[in-house]
Amino acid sequence: MADKDWFKSSDPIAWCRGCGNFGILNAWKEAFAGLGLRPEQILMVSGIGQAAKLPHYLLCNTFNGLHGRALPAASGAGIVNPGLVVIAEGGDGDGYAEGGNHFIHAMRRNVDMTYAVHDNQIYGLTKGQASPTSEESMVTGSTPRGNPLKPERPLALAVASDCSFVARGFAGEKDQLVDLMKKAVTNKGFSLLEILQPCVSFNKVNTFDWYRERVYDLAGEDHDPADRAAAFEKALEWGERIPTGVIYTSERETHAEYTGLDGREPLCGRPPREASSIEKLYPVFR
Structure with a gap:
């Protein structure tokens, strides 16, 4: 077990004492255990930021990349x-600003x-x-x-x-x-x-109490995802x-299915090809 x-x-x-990231970290541990996973079965990829530090505090395979670039590395893996x-x-800065283009595609x-995004509505690390x-x-x-700008609504972008x-x-x-973590991981x-994550140091508006007065679970509503x-x-x-809660679900072909990779031997299991010299190409570029 x-x-x-x-x-x-x-x-x-x-992290600062009382940071919302602690609750997310503990929730991941419980979710992994509840799914019967072992550390070697998991790869967690992150960019830069307070939220992106979370893989440092988990015992599993991790990769820490560039700011906003977690998704291409994770997709490739x-x-x-x-x-x-x-x-x-x-975080929301890492994922929706620097990483906004990767997020869409x-x-x-x-x-x-x-993709788990800790949304504290602020840049905490800086x-x-x-x-x-x-x-x-x-x-x-x-x-x-x-702030002169209206906030982005990433979940609406995701539904669109x-x-x-x-x-x-x-x-x-x-x-x-x-x-929700278990449902996200097991979804095909x-x-x-998106995880509402209060920043106790730099966001004095969207606090734990502020959210508790407003959040409600769609599981108790007449909502069809x-x-x-x-x-x-x-x-x-x-x-x-x-x-x-679960806002939207859509049954679509996965990347592995529409590219024909599903059912084939994964690249990680294939023997490496013997390297060949590229010197013969040099004259072409001279």
């Missing part, structure tokens, strides 16, 4: 080694993997600048007169892109979050799990009521 302690790392954690449980992890490609999801008029280190699984959790509701195709129009409406809902 799997144990969540299998995934416990001995590395010291460099999943394509060549479909036996791995591949998860990309990052990863959903289109539909590689079988999960001490509190406005992010793509910061509220309009929000005062931050980079917007001292108030026909992402195969779209869900939102809250770092303060661990049981629901664990369940690209799964987006297969209804794209209804899902789009829920993805845009924000303010006094904020929906959590």
